[in-house]
Structures are given as structure tokens and as C-alpha cells.
Amino acid sequence: MKNFEFIAPRTLDSVVELLPGPRDQKTRDRVKLLAGGQDLLGELKEYLVSPEQVINLKTVPGLEAFVARDGGYSIGALVTLSALEESASLRASHAMIAESAGAVGSVQIRNQGTLGGNLCQRPRCWYYRHEHAVCIKKGGSECYAYGGLNKYNAILGGGPSYIVHPSDLAPALVAAGASVTLKGKKGERTLELERFFTLPSEGAVTRENVLAPDEVLTRVDVPAMAGWKSTYVKFRERSSYDFALAAVALALRMEGDKIAEARLVLGGVAPIPWRCDKAEKALVGRKIDADTCKRAGELALEGAEPLAHNAYKVPLAQGLVTKALRKLAGA
Amino acid sequence: MSDPKRPHDDASRGTSLSRRAFFRGAGVVAAGSLVGEAAHAAAHASSLEPVRIEGSVELELEINGARQKVTVEPRTTLLNTLRNHCSPPLTGTKSVCERGSCGACTVHLDGKPVYSCMTLAVDAVGRKVTTIEGLATQGELTELQSAFCAHDGSMCGFCTPGFVMSISACLERNPAASLEEIQRSCSGNLCRCGTYPQVFEAALAAGRAMRAKGGK
Numbered sequence: 145m146k147n148f149e150f151i152a153p154r155t156l157d158s159v160v161e162l163l164p165g166p167r168d169q170k171t172r173d174r175v176k177l178l179a180g181g182q183d184l185l186g187e188l189k190e191y192l193v194s195p196e197q198v199i200n201l202k203t204v205p206g207l208e209a210f211v212a213r214d215g216g217y218s219i220g221a222l223v224t225l226s227a228l229e230e231s232a233s234l235r236a237s238h239a240m241i242a243e244s245a246g247a248v249g250s251v252q253i254r255n256q257g258t259l260g261g262n263l264c265q266r267p268r269c270w271y272y273r274h275e276h277a278v279c280i281k282k283g284g285s286e287c288y289a290y291g292g293l294n295k296y297n298a299i300l301g302g303g304p305s306y307i308v309h310p311s312d313l314a315p316a317l318v319a320a321g322a323s324v325t326l327k328g329k330k331g332e333r334t335l336e337l338e339r340f341f342t343l344p345s346e347g348a349v350t351r352e353n354v355l356a357p358d359e360v361l362t363r364v365d366v367p368a369m370a371g372w373k374s375t376y377v378k379f380r381e382r383s384s385y386d387f388a389l390a391a392v393a394l395a396l397r398m399e400g401d402k403i404a405e406a407r408l409v410l411g412g413v414a415p416i417p418w419r420c421d422k423a424e425k426a427l428v429g430r431k432i433d434a435d436t437c438k439r440a441g442e443l444a445l446e447g448a449e450p451l452a453h454n455a456y457k458v459p460l461a462q463g464l465v466t467k468a469l470r471k472l473a474g475a
Numbered sequence: 476m477s478d479p480k481r482p483h484d485d486a487s488r489g490t491s492l493s494r495r496a497f498f499r500g501a502g503v504v505a506a507g508s509l510v511g512e513a514a515h516a517a518a519h520a521s522s523l524e525p526v527r528i529e530g531s532v533e534l535e536l537e538i539n540g541a542r543q544k545v546t547v548e549p550r551t552t553l554l555n556t557l558r559n560h561c562s563p564p565l566t567g568t569k570s571v572c573e574r575g576s577c578g579a580c581t582v583h584l585d586g587k588p589v590y591s592c593m594t595l596a597v598d599a600v601g602r603k604v605t606t607i608e609g610l611a612t613q614g615e616l617t618e619l620q621s622a623f624c625a626h627d628g629s630m631c632g633f634c635t636p637g638f639v640m641s642i643s644a645c646l647e648r649n650p651a652a653s654l655e656e657i658q659r660s661c662s663g664n665l666c667r668c669g670t671y672p673q674v675f676e677a678a679l680a681a682g683r684a685m686r687a688k689g690g691k
């Protein structure tokens with residue numbers, strides 16, 4: 145990697161001061177933020193970014209706060225994935241979030257990787273990760289995965305880029321109705337996490353979210369989910385340690401043996417955490433039986449357009465929807 | 476232990492205080508050992524000014540209980556620092572994939588296993604680094620290290636230090652760790668010889684030995 149100036153600020157204000165202006169899209173990568181470093185160091189080593197300055201967020205007080213409030217949580221951007229995974233309280237109230245944190249990478253990654261870093265990590269597509277492939281994510285004109293080797297790419301929401309969002313936490317947090325707070329030069333803004341992520345057809349194709357060049361993700365707020373039960377089911381090519389081929393975050397509020405409310409979000413199949421509105425609605429009022437599982441899976445994957453090598457993701461994701469529903473039926 | 480803190484809980488303040496303490500440590504060391512203009516600037520900066528490290532910098536790291544001064548660049552990884560900038564070189568920590576995929580470079584930071592190839596040396600200031608060289612005390616192997624010998628836990632041996640570091644942390648937390656827990660603790664370590672069954676046997680045997688001794 146190229147050398148850089150390492151800056152350790154002591155306040156959040158000075159982090160924001162050090163960032164480029166809100167519209168400096170072209171120069172935004174001259175400054176990179178370092179949290180757990182588990183994604184950034186890979187990007188630096190592959191020369192995908194060569195910043196002049198790296199700003200260490202770990203010296204900023206307050207970003208690692210993890211506070212329970214009214215049944216929900218306020219989780220600072222620097223809270224580690226291990227802390228989320230090991231929180232008995234979070235596991236009891238929002239199982240899918242603790243399970244998704246525990247599904248990330250390996251122990252070593254979870255000990256350093258952070259909530260903010262996990263949500264802001266860059267795609268894993270091998271064309272994107274290749275130093276010499278100037279794909280559309282890196283300012284080129286073409287998504288090489290589209291006509292190339294696309295086993296791991298998107299089946300939903302693709303075009304003009306076909307990356308999948310690599311985060312495990314994102315689907316679970318979106319299913320929990322979490323909001324995210326961003327701090328920039330003009331102050332703070334809070335938005336639904338679902339609105340944080342952008343499809344390549346909607347936002348800048350070289351980005352995965354709405355974070356402006358002058359902004360830093362400071363925390364995620366998770367509302368209470370009293371009366372809900374939830375789970376995160378992830379399928380990996382290598383079960384010990386891998387990104388998701390497909391994943392399901394499912395939360396249900398039951399009334400008796402019938403579903404009163406449902407949230408269903410897919411991971412590993414689209415450039416954003418993929419909210420399945422139709423399937424959620426169709427689940428309401430139904431018992432969890434074979435027919436319900438089949439119908440939810442079909443609706444969740446409605447509109448899927450597999451590429452040459454990833455049609456397997458459709459039945460895989462449908463199977464995971466069934467698995468998640470069955471798991472919660474027995475819970 | 477890692478449960479979220481209630482509001483106004485002093486413990487939650489403790490976390491950030493310790494972070495601040497770490498930061499103060501980083502600031503003092505950096506300011507005291509930066510070279511040239513940067514040192515001057517850092518030394519005279521007010522307490523809330525960011526610390527800046529450019530070019531090469533002398534850091535003081537705590538490795539295996541001893542303080543060690545190293546001269547590195549901001550981009551230098553902890554792995555590179557251990558192997559190439561320490562004296563004597565700490566080459567027990569292996570460099571293989573350099574991408575946080577194989578686990579051969581696993582060390583403990585404040586007791587927790589991390590990939591040293593995915594950690595910057597500047598980021599290890601103020602934290603306790605433990606390498607494979609730091610496990611044995613006065614030449615006496617730990618139960619886990621002895622069990623690796625007794626159960627043929629190595630073939631070529633290149634991945635072994637990483638496995639030992641990962642499983643050590645697991646058994647320190649819970650000497651009664653199940654096979655599944657042990658497997659999960661080293662799922663971020665790869666062995667290309669495929670000696671996993673012996674590794675797991677060694678880990679379970681070490682756990683039993685630790686429990687028999689009533690601790691570690």
C-alpha cells in the first residue's frame with residue numbers, strides 16, 4: 145500500500161473538519177476513515193484506494209457507546225461485531241442482529257470489525273477487488289461481472305452494476321427498522337437505514353450508500369421489538385468463514401399460531417439489503433405451514449433476473465426463507 | 476460483559492475513558508518520538524488537536540509484556556513490525572495471505588485474537604500485544620502447546636502459531652469449551668495440510684488438562 149499521513153483526532157468535530165467538502169465527490173477518497181480496518185486495509189493493499197490521509201476513529205471518544213434504551217439500543221459506529229454477537233440482552237430482544245454479527249467473517253475479524261465499518265464496507269465482487277480491473281464501480285464504463293464470471297453477483301436490483309452488498313448486519317438491522325445517524329460539516333442527520341443504501345441505478349454507481357464526502361456514520365438506533373421473534377439465516381460456500389451466497393433476516397410478531405406482522409430482508413442477492421414487501425404482506429394472518437413458506441419464498445424472489453452463473457441463488461434464497469420461517473415456528 | 480450499558484451507568488463512561496486513556500498514550504508516545512516538524516507541531520498542539528503521524532515514526536509497543544521501540548511508517552502492519560522491525564525479530568507470527576483470510580498471523584490484542592496483517596502498528600500503541608513467543612513462561616510450554624506436540628497438531632507447522640493463538644484465547648475464556656466452540660474459535664485459521672482432527676484433539680486435551688489443574 146502507499147504511505148499516508150495517519151491522523152488521530154480527539155473529537156468528532158475535528159474528524160468532520162478533516163473530511164472533504166460535501167460535494168467533493170472526486171477528491172473524497174483522498175481521506176479515508178479507519179475503524180476496525182478489516183475492509184480498509186484490504187482496499188489499501190490492493191491499491192483500490194490510496195488516500196493521502198487516514199483518520200483513526202478509534203481515538204474519538206463516544207463512538208463505542210452501546211446503550212440499551214426503552215427496549216431498543218443506541219449502538220455507536222465503533223462497537224465491535226464481537227460485542228454485538230456476545231450481548232445476551234441483544235440476543236434475547238433482537239436475535240437476528242446478534243446472529244448476523246456472529247455470522248460475519250471469523251473471530252479475528254469480529255474482534256476488530258465494527259458496526260459502522262460493516263455497514264460501509266465495499267463490495268467483494270472479484271472484478272471490483274482486482275487492482276487492474278477498472279470496472280464501473282471504479283469509474284470504468286462496464287460491469288465485468290454482467291457478461292463475465294458472476295456466480296456471486298446480484299439476481300435482484302442489478303444494473304448497471306451487479307454487486308451484492310456484503311454486509312450481514314445490514315439485512316438484520318433493516319428488518320429491525322433501525323435508523324442511522326450521519327454527521328457532516330452542516331450537522332447531523334438521521335435516516336432510516338433502509339434509505340441509507342442505494343441501488344446502482346438510483347445513486348452514484350461508484351457508491352453503495354448516501355454518505356456524503358463530509359459525513360461520518362456515528363451510530364445506529366434500533367427500536368424496541370417487544371413481542372417479536374427473529375432470526376438471521378446465512379448460507380456460505382465455506383460454512384466456517386465466508387460472505388453470504390444468500391441470507392435471510394426474518395422477524396415475526398405472532399398472535400396465537402398466526403403471523404400478525406412480518407419483516408423479511410434478503411442479503412447476498414442484491415446491491416442493497418433487499419426488503420421483501422410483498423412477501424411480508426402475504427405472511428400476515430397466515431400460519432407457518434408448507435404453503436406459507438412456499439408462497440413467501442416465491443414472492444420474496446419475485447422479479448429475480450439471474451445472470452449466467454447465479455440462477456442457483458433463487459432456489460437457495462427461497463429455501464432460506466423456508467428455513468427461517470420453520471426456525472421461528474419452532475422458537 | 477459486552478452487554479450494552481444502561482444510560483448513566485458509570486461503566487459505559489469507563490469504556491470511553493479507557494479509550495481516551497489509550498489515546499493519551501498514543502499522543503504522548505507519538506509526540507515524544509515523532510521526528511522533525513511533526514514532533515514540534517504535536518508537542519505544541521493543544522490537547523484537543525489531532526495527532527498527526529507522517530513519514531516514519533518511532534512507536535513504543537507493549538509486546539509480550541515488554542516495551543519495545545520500533546521505527547515504522549503509518550502503513551506498516553503489526554505483522555510486518557513483529558517480523559521485521561522488532562529486535563530480536565518475532566518470526567513465530569507467520570505471513571501468508573496478507574489479507575485476513577488464513578489466520579497464520581493471528582496475535583492477541585488486549586487478549587483477543589486478531590489478524591496482525593490487518594492491523595496497523597500505529598493502531599497497536601497503548602494495547603497489549605501477545606505473540607506465540609509470549610505464551611510460554613520461562614521456557615515452559617502452555618497446556619495447549621504441549622497438547623499440540625502430544626497429539627501431532629502440526630504437519631508442516633506453518634499455520635500452527637495462528638491456531639495456537641486462536642484456540643488459546645478460546646480456552647482462556649472457557650477451558651470447558653466444546654468441540655463446536657473450539658472449531659468456531661479457529662474458523663478463521665486455515666491448515667492446508669488438513670491436520671484439523673489432531674488440532675481439535677489437542678485443543679480438547681488441553682482444555683481437560685487446564686480444568687484438572689483448576690485453571691490455565
